[in-house]
Amino acid sequence: MAEVTFRDFAAAAMQNDQARAAGVLQELLGLDTxxxxxxxxxxxxxxxxxxxxxxxxxxxxxxxVTSGSDDDIGALLRECFGLxxxxxxxxxxxxxxxxxxxx
Numbered sequence: 450m451a452e453v454t455f456r457d458f459a460a461a462a463m464q465n466d467q468a469r470a471a472g473v474l475q476e477l478l479g480l481d482t483x484x485x486x487x488x489x490x491x492x493x494x495x496x497x498x499x500x501x502x503x504x505x506x507x508x509x510x511x512x513x514v515t516s517g518s519d520d521d522i523g524a525l526l527r528e529c530f531g532l533x534x535x536x537x538x539x540x541x542x543x544x545x546x547x548x549x550x551x552x
Contacts, residue, residue, distance in 0.1 A: 453477060455511060462492060474530070479543030484536055491531030503529075514548045 453473045461469035470489040474480050480488060495503050507529045513521040522544060523537045532540060 459507075462489070462496065465493070467493065477544065477547070478526070478530075478532075478540035480536070480540065484532075488530035488532060492529055495529070514544055516551055519545070519550070 453476050455473075455477065458470055458473040458477065461467075461473060467486070467489050470492070471482070471485040474485040474488050475482065478485070478488070492507070496507075506525070510522070510525045510529060513525050519541050522541050526532050526537050526540050
């Protein structure tokens with residue numbers, strides 16, 4: 450099976466497939482089922498409320514992961530997925546395993 454990406458999450462979110470979106474977040478961010486489901490729901494609610502400005506913010510996560518700091522990534526994870534501090538820290542670690550910080 451191919452490795453999942455944030456593109457897979459976005460596709461699931463756009464199709465309102467909350468179960469698939471949560472599954473992708475479980476793998477990408479190392480979240481348990483409950484937290485992944487809540488994070489996918491938070492994302493969907495923010496997308497519905499804010500529309501395109503929120504999507505642009507969420508798209509900034511890719512840039513943060515490839516060229517930003519862990520603090521940048523954490524801030525976007527909190528905003529986009531409603532993660533608490535401890536969950537954010539663990540999610541940043543999971544992302545860095547998958548996408549190491551640029552040297």
